[in-house]
Amino acid sequence: MALPSGVATGIGSLPGTDINEAVRTVFGELPDWPYLPELPGRGVGSDMIGRGAALLAGLPVQWWASGWQLADLPGRDARRAADFLERDLDALHEVADAATGPVRLTAVGPFTLASHLWRRTGGAMIGDHGALADLTGSLAEGLRHFTAAAQARLPRAQLSIQLDEPGLPAALAGRVHTESGLNFYRRVPVESARDRLREVVDALDIPVVVHCCSTEVPLRLLQEAGVGAIALDLTLIGLDDVAAVDALGEYLDSDGRILAGVIPGFGKADPGMAERAAGRITALWERLGFDPELIAQQVSVTTTCGMAGASWDYAREAMRAGREAARRLRG
Numbered sequence: 515m516a517l518p519s520g521v522a523t524g525i526g527s528l529p530g531t532d533i534n535e536a537v538r539t540v541f542g543e544l545p546d547w548p549y550l551p552e553l554p555g556r557g558v559g560s561d562m563i564g565r566g567a568a569l570l571a572g573l574p575v576q577w578w579a580s581g582w583q584l585a586d587l588p589g590r591d592a593r594r595a596a597d598f599l600e601r602d603l604d605a606l607h608e609v610a611d612a613a614t615g616p617v618r619l620t621a622v623g624p625f626t627l628a629s630h631l632w633r634r635t636g637g638a639m640i641g642d643h644g645a646l647a648d649l650t651g652s653l654a655e656g657l658r659h660f661t662a663a664a665q666a667r668l669p670r671a672q673l674s675i676q677l678d679e680p681g682l683p684a685a686l687a688g689r690v691h692t693e694s695g696l697n698f699y700r701r702v703p704v705e706s707a708r709d710r711l712r713e714v715v716d717a718l719d720i721p722v723v724v725h726c727c728s729t730e731v732p733l734r735l736l737q738e739a740g741v742g743a744i745a746l747d748l749t750l751i752g753l754d755d756v757a758a759v760d761a762l763g764e765y766l767d768s769d770g771r772i773l774a775g776v777i778p779g780f781g782k783a784d785p786g787m788a789e790r791a792a793g794r795i796t797a798l799w800e801r802l803g804f805d806p807e808l809i810a811q812q813v814s815v816t817t818t819c820g821m822a823g824a825s826w827d828y829a830r831e832a833m834r835a836g837r838e839a840a841r842r843l844r845g
Contacts, residue, residue: 516616516672516721517742519771520810520844521546522836525725525745525779526620526678527820528829531556533605539826541610543833546840547814549618549676550606550664554822559595562678563630566622568595569656573649575631583632584639599660607667619664619675621657623724624650624710625702626681629690640690641699643706650710654717661720676723676745677714682707683730704735711739723773727819729758733765745773747818748794753801763802766812775818776839783831788838791815795843815840 523544528536528551541548554561558577559568567575567582575582576589585592610617628640628649639645657675665673684690688701715722724736725745736744744765751758766772776791792815799809815836821829 516674517723517771518547518616519812519814520840522815522833522840523547523618523773524549524551524833524836525773525775525817525820526676527552527554527562527822529553529555529822529824529826533602534608537602537605537609539830540833541613543830544836545615546837547616547618548610548613550602550620552620552820552822556598558591560598562622563627564591564595565599566627566653567631568592568599569621569660570649570652571655571659573652578632581632582630584634603663603667606664610668610671613668613671615672617664617668617671617673618723619661619673621660621675621677623677623679623682624653624714625685625707626679627653629681629685632693637693638690638699640685640702641692643702646702646706646710650713654714657714658717658719661718665720674721674723674742675718676725679724679726680728682724682726682732683728686732686735687730704732707732708735708739711736711741715740725773727775733761733770737765737768737770743771743773743814745775745816747775748772748798749776749818751798753797759798759801762798763804766802766804769812771812771814773814773816775816777815777817777832777835779817779819779821779832780824780828783828783835787832787835788842791835791839792842795839810844813843815843 536551563582574585574588575592576585577591628646631639639649685702688698690699721742723743724741727747729750731746774795776794
């Protein structure tokens, strides 16, 4: 029940600064699989990296100059980030304390966090594989406490957590820029990345979804790490891209589940959004030669990425279009 298919859900960020309004909207518009949204518009500490840094256990952080870095003691902005997380959980309790169905939490994953969190001596933590291992262990422990706190507020809900990893493909390919911007950190070996992610998955008592909006989503690595579902931008995969389509087909053929990003994260709403979204998924299914009835068992519908840059009116219309697209796919 924690990872439903055949329904509409969302990715993460929303516009505005009112977390109670955001949670009410999500639970109202996406009742089959609501999630705890992020509101980066609140400022430093509400951003993806700040939220993740605030979750680290035993690794104090601070905002310095133009980025997050390790510190001897938590800085003012780190305390602010922790306060945002607490308010978010309180909003969940206020809006949905009686929820009995699936609810998804959100947090940044270890590789994206390590690519943007600086060591005190300089350089990102992704550049030191020992530091990456320490950060992963700290994040896993912090996420364990975070999910337990959420479960205490929603005692009957079926929780899962989404780890946002837009930076994972760059880390695997050695394309994360150094501090100067002139060079790149060495790549993270596939085996090490799989083990680090497995460490996080194994530390949690709830299913893990990984969101990666890239043309190079490492599907096999994520599946081997024990990830329960993968959220991806399906609009980035062309039906004539044989390698990408075959890789996705292999993942789905092994009972993999996806959150298919088929609705734009911002723009102008129009009546055809739902039809186009459903059509993109069915076109992929036909290209793969799979039984159409399996769509509702393996696919949920969502936006291509977060909607922090959208208007509230568009965000609501996008959620409604997702619901209609999911209904069309269920037949």
